[in-house]
Amino acid sequence: MVHYKLIYFDIRGMAEAIRLVFKYAKVDFEDNRLTFEQWPTIKPTTPSGKLPILEVDGTQLIESAAIARFIARKHGLAGKGDLEEAKVDAIVDQNKDFMAQVYPWLLVKFGREKGDEAELKKTKLIPNAEIYLSIFQKYIKESGSGFLVKSGVTFADFIISEFVITLRQNAPDVIDKYPEMLQYIDRLKALPQLKDHYASRKE
């Protein structure tokens, strides 16, 4: 049996979608959570100086979306058929663009960078939330499955929902304007395979 070891910090961040794929598929994995203090010593030993890393019987994979797709494909969570797989990939890349646009605000809100939080919220978060959450709501509406694509849950749902959960924690006034997204998150949290994980994890 393959041994999987996921290395990341003890936060949801860029690894939670991967954890959700494993949990949903009921695949065991070692959930190695580093402290921030450990990271400077470990960083130079990593392939690209970044986390998450997934070790697959010792082979190291990097980049959260690539890792999520790798595991998802083995467990029917990457989309049904080549067209739907491409749609899933497109949604994940659109979310990556959304994150890149919003990060300048988020990093200031987290206190990790200096900046005018209110100004960045207005210029970065609000317009991009309008663009991207509208697109995601449209996909959910069109799919008919309650999730982003027609066949049901995919790793795109885990990636998108985790980011929206983070945005909601930090700007509920903005995100609460998208009730269909909130219902969508609740729908994911109610999935029988994941209910317990969501209920007991640290958000």
Next chain:
Amino acid sequence: MVHYKLTYFDNRGLAEAIRLIFKYANVDFEDRRITFAEWAKIKPTTPTGKVPLLEFDENYLVESAAICRYLARKHGLAGKDDLEEAKVDAIVDQNKDFFAQALPWLTAKFGFEKGDEAELKKTKLIPQSEIYLPLYQKYLKESGSGFLVKSGLTFADFVVSEFLITLRVEAPEVLEKYPDLQQYIDRVKAVPQLKEYYATRSDAFNKRIFN
């Protein structure tokens, strides 16, 4: 036979890797190239307001990497097994991050966004190139194939080499420090299925799209 229509600006940009897959695989496609003026009219009629856009039969795909991967998988250009596919995907995502960091400099240089080109080059392009270019060198060294992964040419090579070509054109001094990456570009351009295509297309940025 599927009729593919690719819509993008008349530049290499985010579509060229897609065009290279079609050319490599010898698959016909309609290469629809638009100007900014045409885009203003077409944009509201497109599924997501973005290009590149690939249309075929009743379907459409957006997002350059997703389109590349979809086509590449059909033509042996996505990596030879699941682990290698994940490696290819990771390299493409890393390049996306590099590109996103460099974009403010590039759009200021091309003149379609405001910005201090020299300042952005110094604060964004150069530090980011010092992170990513050594990574590409490492991948090439480790693969042993002359391309980014062990089994040989993949769509990651098209994505990465196209961006390296842009750097070579727009900031040649950056790439001068990496002769093995220069050789890598030439190696991709010498791939037999693509030699003629590369020889006849321009690497330079086409400003006529502003018309």
